[in-house]
Amino acid sequence: xxxxxxxxxxxxxxxxxxxxxxxxxxxxxxxxxxxxxxxxxxxxxxxxxxxxxxxxxxxxxxxxxxxxxxxxxxxxxxxxxxxxxxxxxxxxxxxxxxxxxxxxxxxxxxxxxxxxxxxxxxxxxxxxxxxxxxxxxxxxxxxxxxxxxxxxxxxxxxxxxxxxxxxxxxxxxxxxxxxxxxxxxxxxxxxxxxxxxxxxxxxxxxxxxxxxxxxxxxxxxxxxxxxxxxxxxxxxxxxxxxxxxxxxxxxxxxxxxxxxxxxxxxxxxxxxxxxxxxxxxxxxxxxxxxxxxxxxxxxxxxxxxxxxxxxxxxxxxxxxxxxxxxxxxxxxxxxxxxxxxxxxxxxxxxxxxxxxxxxxxxxxxxxxxxxxxxxxxxxxxxxxxxxxxxxxxxxxxxxxxxxxxxxxxxxxxxxxxxxxxxxxxxxxxxxxxxxxxxxxxxxxxxxxxxxxxxxxxxxxxxxxxxxxxxxxxxxxxxxxxxxxxxxxxxxxxxxxxxxxxxxxxxxxxxxxxxxxxxxxxxxxxxxxxxxxxxxxxxxxxxxxxxxxxxxxxxxxxxxxxxxxxxxxxxxxxxxxxxxxxxxxxxxxxxxxxxxxxxxxxxxxxxxxxxxxxxxxxxxxxxxxxxxxxxxxxxxxxxxxxxxxxxxxxxxxxxxxxxxxxxxxxxxxxxxxxxxxxxxxxxxxxxxxxxxxxxxxxxxxxxxxxxxxxxxxxxxxxxxxxxxxxxxxxxxxxxxxxxxxxxxxxxxxxxxxxxxxxxxxxxxxxxxx
Numbered sequence: 030x031x032x033x034x035x036x037x038x039x040x041x042x043x044x045x046x047x048x049x050x051x052x053x054x055x056x057x058x059x060x061x062x063x064x065x066x067x068x069x070x071x072x073x074x075x076x077x078x079x080x081x082x083x084x085x086x087x088x089x090x091x092x093x094x095x096x097x098x099x100x101x102x103x104x105x106x107x108x109x110x111x112x113x114x115x116x117x118x119x120x121x122x123x124x125x126x127x128x129x130x131x132x133x134x135x136x137x138x139x140x141x142x143x144x145x146x147x148x149x150x151x152x153x154x155x156x157x158x159x160x161x162x163x164x165x166x167x168x169x170x171x172x173x174x175x176x177x178x179x180x181x182x183x184x185x186x187x188x189x190x191x192x193x194x195x196x197x198x199x200x201x202x203x204x205x206x207x208x209x210x211x212x213x214x215x216x217x218x219x220x221x222x223x224x225x226x227x228x229x230x231x232x233x234x235x236x237x238x239x240x241x242x243x244x245x246x247x248x249x250x251x252x253x254x255x256x257x258x259x260x261x262x263x264x265x266x267x268x269x270x271x272x273x274x275x276x277x278x279x280x281x282x283x284x285x286x287x288x289x290x291x292x293x294x295x296x297x298x299x300x301x302x303x304x305x306x307x308x309x310x311x312x313x314x315x316x317x318x319x320x321x322x323x324x325x326x327x328x329x330x331x332x333x334x335x336x337x338x339x340x341x342x343x344x345x346x347x348x349x350x351x352x353x354x355x356x357x358x359x360x361x362x363x364x365x366x367x368x369x370x371x372x373x374x375x376x377x378x379x380x381x382x383x384x385x386x387x388x389x390x391x392x393x394x395x396x397x398x399x400x401x402x403x404x405x406x407x408x409x410x411x412x413x414x415x416x417x418x419x420x421x422x423x424x425x426x427x428x429x430x431x432x433x434x435x436x437x438x439x440x441x442x443x444x445x446x447x448x449x450x451x452x453x454x455x456x457x458x459x460x461x462x463x464x465x466x467x468x469x470x471x472x473x474x475x476x477x478x479x480x481x482x483x484x485x486x487x488x489x490x491x492x493x494x495x496x497x498x499x500x501x502x503x504x505x506x507x508x509x510x511x512x513x514x515x516x517x518x519x520x521x522x523x524x525x526x527x528x529x530x531x532x533x534x535x536x537x538x539x540x541x542x543x544x545x546x547x548x549x550x551x552x553x554x555x556x557x558x559x560x561x562x563x564x565x566x567x568x569x570x571x572x573x574x575x576x577x578x579x580x581x582x583x584x585x586x587x588x589x590x591x592x593x594x595x596x597x598x599x600x601x602x603x604x605x606x607x608x609x610x611x612x613x614x615x616x617x618x619x620x621x622x623x624x625x626x627x628x629x630x631x632x633x634x635x636x637x638x639x640x641x642x643x644x645x646x647x648x649x650x651x652x653x654x655x656x657x658x659x660x661x662x663x664x665x666x667x668x669x670x671x672x673x674x675x676x677x678x679x680x681x682x683x684x685x686x687x688x689x690x691x692x693x694x695x696x697x698x699x700x701x702x703x704x705x706x707x708x709x710x711x712x713x714x715x716x717x718x719x720x721x722x723x724x725x726x727x728x729x730x731x732x733x734x735x736x737x738x739x740x741x742x743x744x745x746x747x748x749x750x751x752x753x754x755x756x757x758x759x760x761x762x763x764x765x766x767x768x769x770x771x772x773x774x775x776x777x778x779x780x781x782x783x784x785x786x787x788x789x790x791x792x793x794x795x796x797x
């Protein structure tokens with residue numbers, strides 16, 4: 030059994046050893062790999078001959094896509110030479126070779142296996158150096174870069190390692206710091222700038238007066254700039270390269286605008302309020318955020334700065350007064366501030382009465398005391414007191430086990446007859462009674478008012494007036510006495526009134542009202558009586574100055590008020606002045622006048638001599654050319670009696686038209702009548718013609734319906750009258766052959782008219 034055990038133990042040990050072989054092998058391979066890499070990555074250096082190096086790398090050339098921008102420098106005091114370059118686009122690892130060749134001699138030094146873009150090499154103080162960097166030296170695509178320089182020109186002072194820009198009012202302030210090895214050698218620095226996106230730098234670079242600060246002026250506030258900085262060269266700083274281009278954004282010039290201020294009470298937290306402020310800024314200003322500065326109006330610390338990226342803020346504050354300023358900013362400028370005062374909250378009704386009381390000892394000492402239930406919760410307090418429109422004074426204190434505190438040796442003595450407001454704030458933070466933060470750090474317990482010394486009011490109420498005057502009463506109304514004139518707590522008003530008679534005034538009546546009342550009705554007065562009224566206020570020290578006397582008269586029984594009489598007179602005068610035009614205009618609109626036919630335009634034209642252009646006034650005219658020397662009657666009809674034509678033709682006298690010859694009048698009517706009847710002599714007078722016209726009008730076969738004749742009626746009668754005339758002519762064949770009288774010798778044609786469109790079948794009637 031023992032041998033079995035040994036065999037078993039041996040077997041287990043052997044198997045375990047065999048299982049660990051692969052792990053050791055892997056670990057060994059990793060170590061060999063890293064050792065090989067370390068050997069290859071280590072930079073090696075060796076001496077060389079210049080002619081051999083030149084021939085070995087003669088196939089390497091300068092190329093923009095190859096290794097480039099080789100730059101070498103040293104730091105004061107003389108130390109190693111630092112060389113930096115930019116690798117080519119096709120560079121591979123461990124292929125850079127650096128060759129240093131002094132100006133004198135045929136020797137050089139080669140640095141191989143460089144896998145970085147920089148290298149430190151020994152500095153040759155007394156030799157002009159030529160330094161070459163080769164990339165892909167074993168390849169046909171080998172490229173190189175060359176640097177040459179003397180020892181005195183290789184000492185460099187680097188650009189600043191920290192830069193801060195501040196812009197305001199078209200100016201740019203620059204504050205820099207340098208490397209600690211360079212700062213003792215740099216005396217000043219210069220800057221150059223250009224508008225962002227421009228290709229050309231400013232030709233007049235700014236120069237600092239010292240090694241840290243510099244100001245550039247006459248910039249455009251709304252333009253962003255690119256700016257570079259370098260030191261001014263000297264014997265210890267022979268190289269001062271330009272820094273990288275810094276971007277300087279435009280100024281923030283627009284003041285924020287507060288668009289909303291909201292204040293609400295915090296639920297279940299008496300003496301605190303939730304204040305929300307929202308603002309906006311101009312869209313043209315590029316800003317990174319906002320700075321909100323808040324402090325107490327009393328000046329008590331702290332003045333807290335809050336940075337936010339949101340255009341709003343919400344705070345939990347006490348009822349004390351606060352000042353808030355808001356600015357927008359970017360990394361180079363801060364906008365003008367907008368200020369807002371969060372006023373003192375004096376409505377302490379929710380706190381209850383007599384929560385806080387004051388006892389004044391003298392003008393530099395007073396004591397406050399409050400309800401003792403605060404003792405269990407608070408030990409840190411702050412009291413604030415102030416006169417109206419003056420700066421608030423304050424005192425924070427620690428108090429345990431007492432509910433009163435005395436303030437003595439006040440910096441500003443209390444003034445007599447001036448009202449003061451005192452508030453007590455409680456602070457829950459027991460570590461320190463001086464606040465570390467303003468937000469949600471205190472609440473207002475109570476507030477009250479007090480006087481150091483009271484007096485009587487120095488003025489009475491103003492603007493005393495009366496209304497609702499009756500025979501035995503009137504209502505008085507007045508304005509309150511200003512607080513600065515009361516000189517104490519106003520306890521009420523006294524109304525002094527007496528009857529005013531020619532024989533003098535009678536005994537005075539006084540009525541007292543509460544201080545919050547500003548109107549009162551006087552009753553049991555005498556009708557038609559003038560009363561003298563004065564009002565005064567009173568405090569605990571007595572009655573103050575009365576107001577100026579005012580006189581009011583009650584109305585008399587059975588009489589009208591004087592004001593009513595004046596109003597009636599005014600109404601009557603207005604009616605007399607403005608009544609007739611209004612009535613006339615209303616009559617024209619509502620009842621238009623009916624014209625008198627006797628005065629119509631048509632009748633007026635009939636009654637006076639006129640030109641006759643008979644054939645032009647008919648709407649349905651039609652003109653045709655006829656023979657102008659004779660008249661041919663196509664169809665004969667019975668001629669109307671000769672008396673009709675003279676009676677009818679005067680109606681045509683009113684149809685004169687513009688442009689007719691003045692010589693053509695109605696005188697031709699008489700000639701035509703004479704020829705038709707053969708009874709009327711050419712020498713008859715106008716009176717005879719008018720008598721004939723009047724007689725014939727009475728016997729006219731188509732009487733007008735009324736004395737008012739319209740043109741439409743006249744046109745309806747004309748064709749029938751003409752027909753009657755034609756029939757009369759037909760009945761007398763002897764007169765059929767008529768001699769035509771042409772009133773216008775120059776007329777080339779005879780016009781005809783009818784009430785219907787002319788056709789070949791129409792009866793033609795001609796009036797000469």
